[in-house]
Each structure stands twice: as C-alpha cells, then as structure tokens.
Amino acid sequence: MPNDAMINRAQIEQPVVTVPSALPPEPPKQPGKFSRIFGGILGGALNLVAPGAGTLIGGFINRGGSSLDSMNMHAMLQQQQMHSMQMLAIQNRVQTQTQEFTTVSNLLKARHDGEMSAVHNFKS
C-alpha cells in the first residue's frame, strides 16, 4: 500500500530536542578571499561559454555554497538547460527555414535566367 511508507516514516521519526545554549549563535559561513576572486573569474569565463551558467556557478562559489544555494542552483541550472534546449530547437527551425529560403531563391533565379535566355535567343 502506498500509505504504509508515510505511516511508517511518521512512526520512526523522533521528536527534535533543542538544547539551550549560553553561546551566541554562529554567524553564517563567509567565503574566503580566494573563493570570492576565483568565483568572479570562473563566473566571467563561464559566461563566455554558456551565458547565465557562469553567473550561477560564480555566485555559488562566491557565497561559499550552502545547501540552500545548492538547491537553488540546481533549479536554476535545470531552468537554464530547458532554455538552452528551447534555444536549440529555435536555432534548428531557423536553420531549416534559411535553407529552404536559399533553395527556393536559387530556383527562382535559375527560372528567371532560363526565361531571359529563352526570350533573348528566340528568332521569329
């Protein structure tokens, strides 16, 4: 039964106990200088290869890469991939249409040249 897993998981899960502490909460992890510089350079370089992806990856390295960032990045990369696929499909269509246009244009020119040749060569 599909509901069994849900029921079992609820039974297995233990309540979360928070232990009070006198220590101040830890500040979020800050990226190092190297990460900031390296992230900037890598992001810029990747932007040349894959626009958008470079900014994502560079930003991820800059921020030190928490799990939330990783999830966001994963979603954004998926979106980026989807856009790339759409872009490829559009490029394909444009390429096919350009090819067809060239073929028809060649035909029209050849036909016109043939007609002009026929007209210029005929004798009454």
Add this chain to the structure above:
Amino acid sequence: MLTRLSQVRPSDAELRVMMEAGFVLREAGKFDEAEALFRGVTELIPESDVPRVALGTVELQRGRFTEAQAACEEAIRLRPESLYARVHRAEAMLFLRRREEAEAELREIASADPASPHSRTARALLEAADVICAQTAEEGATAGTSPAAGV
C-alpha cells in the same frame, strides 16, 4: 482581324519586349493580362515554343498544373529538343505529385547540357523537390486532393 494579324511582322526586339512585358505581368499576379499577351505572341510566331512555355508558366503560377503540362507538351511537339519546354513540363509534373517521373526528366535535362540555363533550372528544381513535395502534400492534406500553387 486574322488577316491583319498575319500581316503583322514584328521584329525580334519587339517580340522580346512583348515577352518580357508578359513575364512582368505574370510576376505582378496579372495572370489574365499575361495570358492574353502570350497568346498574342503565339499567334504572331506560331512555330515558336517560347510563348507556349510562357503560357504554361502562367498556368503553373495559377496552380493549374495539368494545363501547364499541356501547354509545355504543345511546345515540345513544336520543338522536341526544347530544354525550356521540358524543364517546365517536369516542374508541372513535380507539382502534380509525379515526383519520380519529374526527377528522372530533370536529371536527364541537367546532364544534357550542363552549361545551359535550363539545366541549372533543372538542378535547382531537383534541389527544391523536397520543399515542393512537402508543400504540395501539406496543402493537399488541408484542401482536399488538389496540389499547391507554384513556388
């Protein structure tokens, strides 16, 4: 009127101007006027294949491919070696979805005299055969069985 017409002897230059005017009218979509002009030239030089093929090209652009083929057949009857007539007959056949016959004829024309402009038209038609056949099939599917109008 016929007596007077038979007495008219236009020069080659005048005939060329008439033919070119016919092509301009055809390209402007004035098919009736182009047809009238080409029929007139046919009367003036009944032994020539050129105005008959021109009539065929008007029919091609109207989308009347059977009539276009008939006009080209008539031109071939007058001048069997006319590549101009043969290439446009093959074009009509292509639009009539007789692709195999048309392609065989076009290949023959293309190899007959590779330098001729009609051979170039034949090669261009062979290259465009896929586009033409796809268009005729698509339009045939949407509008019954009649093939599409000329490219």
